[in-house]
Amino acid sequence: MADAGLLRFHVPEPEVRPGGTPDFSNVTIPEAGSVPRPEIDVDPRTIRDLAFSIIRVLNRDGQAVGPWAGSLSDDELLVGLRHMMTLRSFDTRMQMAQRQGKTSFYMQHLGEEAVSCAFRKALMPGDMNFPTYRQAGLLIADGYPMVTMMNQIYSNEADPLKGRQLPIMYSSKEHGFFSISGNLATQYIQAVGWAMASAISNDSKIAAAWIGDGSTAESDFHSALVFASTYKAPVVLNVVNNQWAISTFQGIARGGSGTFAARGLGFGIPALRVDGNDYLAVHAVAKWAAERARKNLGPTLIEYVTYRAGAHSSSDDPSAYRPKTESDAWPLGDPVVRLKNHLIARGLWSDERHVQAEAEILDTVLAAQKEAEANGTLHAGGKPSTREMFEGVFAEMPPHLRRQRQQAGV
Amino acid sequence: MPRRTMIEAIRDAMDVSMGRDDKVVVFGEDVGFFGGVFRCTQGLQAKYGKSRCFDAPINESGIVGSAIGMAAYGLKPCVEIQFADYMYPAYDQLTQEASRLRYRSNGDFTCPIVVRMPTGGGIFGGQTHSQSPEALFTHVSGLKTVVPSNPHDAKGLLIAAIEDPDPVIFLEPKRLYNGPFDGHHDRPVTPWSKHELGEVADGHYTVPLGKAAIRRTGSAVTVLAYGTMVYVAQAAAEETGIDAEIIDLRTLLPLDLDTIVASVKKTGRCVVVHEATLTSGFGAELSALVQENCFYHLEAPVARVAGWDTPYPHAQEWDYFPGPARVGRALIETMQA
Numbered sequence: 001m002a003d004a005g006l007l008r009f010h011v012p013e014p015e016v017r018p019g020g021t022p023d024f025s026n027v028t029i030p031e032a033g034s035v036p037r038p039e040i041d042v043d044p045r046t047i048r049d050l051a052f053s054i055i056r057v058l059n060r061d062g063q064a065v066g067p068w069a070g071s072l073s074d075d076e077l078l079v080g081l082r083h084m085m086t087l088r089s090f091d092t093r094m095q096m097a098q099r100q101g102k103t104s105f106y107m108q109h110l111g112e113e114a115v116s117c118a119f120r121k122a123l124m125p126g127d128m129n130f131p132t133y134r135q136a137g138l139l140i141a142d143g144y145p146m147v148t149m150m151n152q153i154y155s156n157e158a159d160p161l162k163g164r165q166l167p168i169m170y171s172s173k174e175h176g177f178f179s180i181s182g183n184l185a186t187q188y189i190q191a192v193g194w195a196m197a198s199a200i201s202n203d204s205k206i207a208a209a210w211i212g213d214g215s216t217a218e219s220d221f222h223s224a225l226v227f228a229s230t231y232k233a234p235v236v237l238n239v240v241n242n243q244w245a246i247s248t249f250q251g252i253a254r255g256g257s258g259t260f261a262a263r264g265l266g267f268g269i270p271a272l273r274v275d276g277n278d279y280l281a282v283h284a285v286a287k288w289a290a291e292r293a294r295k296n297l298g299p300t301l302i303e304y305v306t307y308r309a310g311a312h313s314s315s316d317d318p319s320a321y322r323p324k325t326e327s328d329a330w331p332l333g334d335p336v337v338r339l340k341n342h343l344i345a346r347g348l349w350s351d352e353r354h355v356q357a358e359a360e361i362l363d364t365v366l367a368a369q370k371e372a373e374a375n376g377t378l379h380a381g382g383k384p385s386t387r388e389m390f391e392g393v394f395a396e397m398p399p400h401l402r403r404q405r406q407q408a409g410v
Numbered sequence: 411m412p413r414r415t416m417i418e419a420i421r422d423a424m425d426v427s428m429g430r431d432d433k434v435v436v437f438g439e440d441v442g443f444f445g446g447v448f449r450c451t452q453g454l455q456a457k458y459g460k461s462r463c464f465d466a467p468i469n470e471s472g473i474v475g476s477a478i479g480m481a482a483y484g485l486k487p488c489v490e491i492q493f494a495d496y497m498y499p500a501y502d503q504l505t506q507e508a509s510r511l512r513y514r515s516n517g518d519f520t521c522p523i524v525v526r527m528p529t530g531g532g533i534f535g536g537q538t539h540s541q542s543p544e545a546l547f548t549h550v551s552g553l554k555t556v557v558p559s560n561p562h563d564a565k566g567l568l569i570a571a572i573e574d575p576d577p578v579i580f581l582e583p584k585r586l587y588n589g590p591f592d593g594h595h596d597r598p599v600t601p602w603s604k605h606e607l608g609e610v611a612d613g614h615y616t617v618p619l620g621k622a623a624i625r626r627t628g629s630a631v632t633v634l635a636y637g638t639m640v641y642v643a644q645a646a647a648e649e650t651g652i653d654a655e656i657i658d659l660r661t662l663l664p665l666d667l668d669t670i671v672a673s674v675k676k677t678g679r680c681v682v683v684h685e686a687t688l689t690s691g692f693g694a695e696l697s698a699l700v701q702e703n704c705f706y707h708l709e710a711p712v713a714r715v716a717g718w719d720t721p722y723p724h725a726q727e728w729d730y731f732p733g734p735a736r737v738g739r740a741l742i743e744t745m746q747a
Contacts, residue, residue, distance in 0.1 A: 130479070161516045171515040178482060179515035183506045189472050190507070193479025200435060200461045200485065207479070219499070223472035230467055392513045393552050395520070395575040398620065398664035 014249035018319060022329035029331050032059035032275075033066020037284075040292045044270035051261035051271035054305055057280040062341035068284040074348055076121065080279050081339050081349070083141045084113035085357060088336060089365045090136075090146060091310075094153055097369070098167075098314040102377040103153050105167045107133050111309030111327060114279040114335035115240055117141045119208070122286035123176065124294075126205045130178045130191035133168055134240065135210050142175045146365065150372035157382030158375035164388070185211055185218030188237070192227045195235035195293070206234040206293040214245020216260055217253040225301075229267040232298035236289040237264065239301065240276065242308035247321040264301030276306030277335040280342070305332065386410045413603045414610040416587045419561035420450045420526075423568035424488060426614050428458050431486065434572060436463045438473055438490030438526075447492060448528060448587060470500035474525060478508050481521045488572050494527035494581060495538040501546070508577040509552030524571045528584040529557070530638055530685050531722055532591060532731050535584075540722040542637075542686035547579045548663045548695065554578045554619060555662040557636040559586060560607035563660060566617030574619060583637040591638055592645035593733035622666035624673070628655035631679035631744055634670060634696050636660065639683040639732070646737035652745055654681075662692055670696070671703045678709040679747075681740050683732060688716040710747035715740045 015023050035055045038047050057069045064070070072080070091108040098106040109116070116137030123129070129138050139149060151158040153167040161171060171179035178187060178194075191209030198205045211221060216239055228235055239260045243250050254260060264271035270292075274285040282304065289300035309327035311318050318324075343349035376382035390397065390405040397405070414422065427434045436454055438446075442465035445452030454463040466473050470491055477487035491497045497504070504525065511521040531540030547555045554576055558564035564582065571578035585591045589601045602608030625640055630653040633643045640658045647654040655673050659666065674680045680700045682693040697712040715732045723730055 128483075160518075161514065164516065165514050169514070171518045173515075173518045179511060179519050181507060181510070181514070183502060186475060186503060186507050189475030189503075190479035190482065193476030194483045195479070196476060197435075197480035197483035197485045200480075201483070220471055220475060220503075223469050223475060226467045226469055227472050227476050392517055394554075395512070399667065400664065 012249070012251035012255070014251065014322070016323055016326070018321065018323055020323055022323045022326040024329055024331050027331055030054050030056065032056040033069070035066070035068070037067035037288070040288060040295065041297055042270070044268060047270055048265055051265055051273055052258050054273050054275050055281050055285055056275040056278050057284060058278045058338050058342050062338070062345035064280055064342060068281055071284040071287050072121070072280060074346070077279070077339065077343060078348060080117060080121065081336070081343060082357065082361070083117040083137065084279070084336050084339065085361050086365070087113045087117060087137045087140045089358070089361045090140065090149070093365050093369055094150070095314060097153070101379065102373070103155070103167050104378055106153065106314045107168055107312070108310040109134055109136060111330070111334065112240065112242055112276065112306050113137055114282050114339070115276050115304045115306060118279045118282035119238070119286045121283055122290045123208065124205070126176070127208065128176050128178060128191070128194050128205065129208045129210065130187035130194070131180060131210045132187070132212055132215070133180055134212070136168065136170070138177055139170060139172065139175055144172055144175045144177070146368040147371045150369060151375055154372055154375070154377045155383065156372065156376030157384060158372070159384055162388040162391070163384035184215040185220040188224040189220045189227060192224045192233050192235050195233035196227070196231050199231070199234055204294060206236065206290060208236045208238060210238045210240065212245060213239065213241040213243065213250040213260060214248060214253050216263065225264065225267045225269060228299040229269055232296070234293035234296065235299045236286065236293055237269070237299055237301040239303045240306065241303050242306050244308045244312070244322070246312045246316060259303060261301060261303035269299050269301050271301040271303070273303045273305060275332055276304030277332040277338060279335060279339045307332065411609040411611055413608040414561050415589070415602045415608070416558070416561045416564050416582070417449050419565040419610045420568055420582065421452060421454070422610065423565040423572070424451065424454060425457070427488070427569055427572045428454065428462060430614060432462070433484065433486045434488060435480065435485055436488050437466050439466055439468055439492050441465060441490050446490065448584065450526070451490070470496055471503050474500040474503040474508065477523045477525075478503060478511065478521055481523045482511070482519045486522050486572060488524040488526065491525060491527045493539050494529040494543050495541040497527055497543065504547070504553065504577070504579070505550045509550050512576065513552060520575060521577045522575050524568070524578045524580050526580045526582060529581040530583040530585050531727070532585040532593070532595070532638060534724060534727050535722070536724040537721045542684065542717070544581055544662055545686060545690060545692045548692055552577070554664065555581065556619060556660065557581045557583065557662060558660065559583065559637055559640045559658050560590070560605070561602050561610045562607050563617050563623070565610050566615050567619065567660065569614065570616040570619050573616065578619070581637070585638045590641045592641040593731065594645065595728055617660070619661045620664040620666055622660055622669040623658045624655065624669070625658045626654060626656040628653040628677070630654060630677060631681060631741060632657060632670070632673040632677045633681050633683060633741075634659060635683045636662065637685070639685060642732065642734050642737055643683055645734040646741055649734055650738045650741050652741045654741060667699060667703065670700065674700050674704040675707045678707050679744050680704070680708070681713045681715065681737070681744050683715045683737055685717050685732060687719050688714060689719050691716055710744045713740045713744050
């Protein structure tokens with residue numbers, strides 16, 4: 001008990017700051033395979049422990065173990081590795097393109113590739129994701145053309161969004177990828193509404209909502225949980241806990257609550273916590289939640305425990321607020337390396353094939369980049385017409401916009 | 411032709427729209443079983459079922475945010491915010507999401523939603539049951555803003571809004587729900603059954619968005635008004651004997667500038683009237699447009715009569731509300747200028 005007397009203000013602090021030695025000793029990592037896999041129609045009250053543990057499939061020796069193993073075939077795992085490697089290669093090239101002045105801005109996924117790449121494979125055609133700016137793996141894993149992504153990043157004449165949006169704010173209805181907004185958390189409740197609409201229409205499609213750890217503090221996170229809970233909406237509510245919201249450690253958003261997954265429990269929503277750097281675990285958990293939604297059993301909240309290994313964005317320098325080597329110390333490792341080791345342990349892959357695949361993927365990304373740059377980059381070559389600035393505000397251009405377009409001389 | 415109150419006309423518009431298109435869904439706080447705190451959705455749940463008309467949690471951002479998601483799916487949600495004063499938690503969803511979805515996705519996703527909100531004062535509603543926040547919507551690219559002033563228009567405009575492919579803010583002057591109101595709070599109110607604009611046709615019809623209506627033809631001065639102020643302006647014209655031409659804008663955005671300019675060029679004078687606070691209110695935009703488009707025809711400065719730049723008070727209701735006396739003074743001063 002504190003002494004009675006004057007109040008003291010509490011502000012959470014991360015364990016370590018720049019110059020310190022990274023320390024994740026407070027992060028409890030359960031053994032792979034140790035968390036049970038309940039039936040999808042389980043009473044949420046009986047699985048509260050799952051919001052405080054971490055579902056893991058891959059063990060230290062690269063073996064897939066426990067009740068959550070086996071949701072993917074060998075071929076699917078090889079494809080998954082390729083998707084993650086492609087996203088990483090894509091990120092590297094686009095980050096470099098930003099440094100070369102070919103675009104104004106970029107955000108990488110380094111260390112989080114498993115989350116979106118594996119999740120995509122648990123969805124069916126017609127399902128809709130409501131992503132944040134750090135789930136491009138949903139597009140890569142669904143075969144969306146990299147050239148189109150790059151056209152958007154370069155805001156060039158082939159940009160499907162006509163230069164109206166910041167780089168990486170992709171949109172593709174066809175690929176189940178809702179238009180990204182700069183406003184954090186707004187899409188979380190929209191995903192619930194989309195899922196409600198599917199249920200209202202007696203459809204069989206489900207929605208997936210995405211949010212980061214920091215944005216769970218936004219009020220729309222709460223709105224989404226209330227609506228999802230009230231209407232038992234067929235939605236998977238994903239929280240990607242990468243430990244950092246720009247410079248703010250996750251404790252600022254989480255406060256004294258045990259985990260982000262635990263936030264779901266107060267709403268009666270079953271909540272799972274999963275190793276976000278374990279491609280197999282992410283897929284198995286996503287599949288479980290998607291099946292629950294599809295069988296009209298309602299929403300599931302999933303917290304992906306991962307680490308934002310890169311800078312927040314091309315405008316950010318993490319060395320100002322966290323130790324430079326912190327990502328190396330992250331106890332859940334690197335998702336690409338872990339899946340690679342698993343496939344090697346099973347005799348499906350080798351270091352030689354990995355190096356060869358890296359080179360092939362780089363060639364593919366470079367070819368796409370060359371093709372995209374032929375359509376222009378932000379400051380050079382083809383760009384969307386000025387007329388496009390006035391189009392699409394409304395379905396039909398109202399008189400005042402027609403007058404302004406004329407004033408602009410287009 | 412049957413006569414209806416504005417409440418009945420609004421309910422009829424939703425009934426007609428839900429009957430014609432099963433993509434139209436209606437929800438909001440107390441909107442379902444109870445039929446709305448103003449009875450605007452009475453009977454809709456019983457007629458169309460709970461999946462078409464239902465109660466929502468008390469969460470305005472959730473109501474609008476989920477409606478945006480439904481619209482992205484392909485439904486046409488017509489949602490209610492219980493009072494316009496309580497739209498602020500949804501302002502992010504309205505201004506950054508609903509309004510921008512078509513633009514930012516280049517038409518990949520669209521947002522055909524209607525957000526109904528009872529608005530305006532004159533009912534002793536105090537600070538949070540009287541506001542007129544229309545200027546906070548007209549300033550937003552991508553939103554349409556509608557304010558009906560009578561049952562006939564309310565039904566036709568609401569059906570048009572529901573059928574419109576873009577997000578529409580539909581502001582319902584609650585002072586007009588049961589009858590027209592000219593600001594004479596000391597006189598008995600006439601019901602819509604005694605007013606010709608209370609005639610509301612059965613079935614489907616629309617009043618197009620973006621078209622004003624001339625409520626009184628005149629030659630001396632043009633009055634630009636909408637909602638309750640249309641009747642206040644009519645009373646002021648009768649009481650001062652000034653031959654004012656009164657334009658009911660009906661839609662604030664898109665605005666029927668042609669009708670406004672033709673009238674002001676004819677009269678040479680213009681008074682703008684609204685309940686909302688003066689500074690940066692929609693009247694400033696109207697005044698600027700008239701000045702830009704009718705400068706060489708103006709014989710007096712454009713006058714504005716509006717709510718004072720204060721929060722909406724309770725006890726001082728009739729000192730705040732721009733009634734016929736204040737509007738009348740502005741008409742006289744404009745004629746003398």
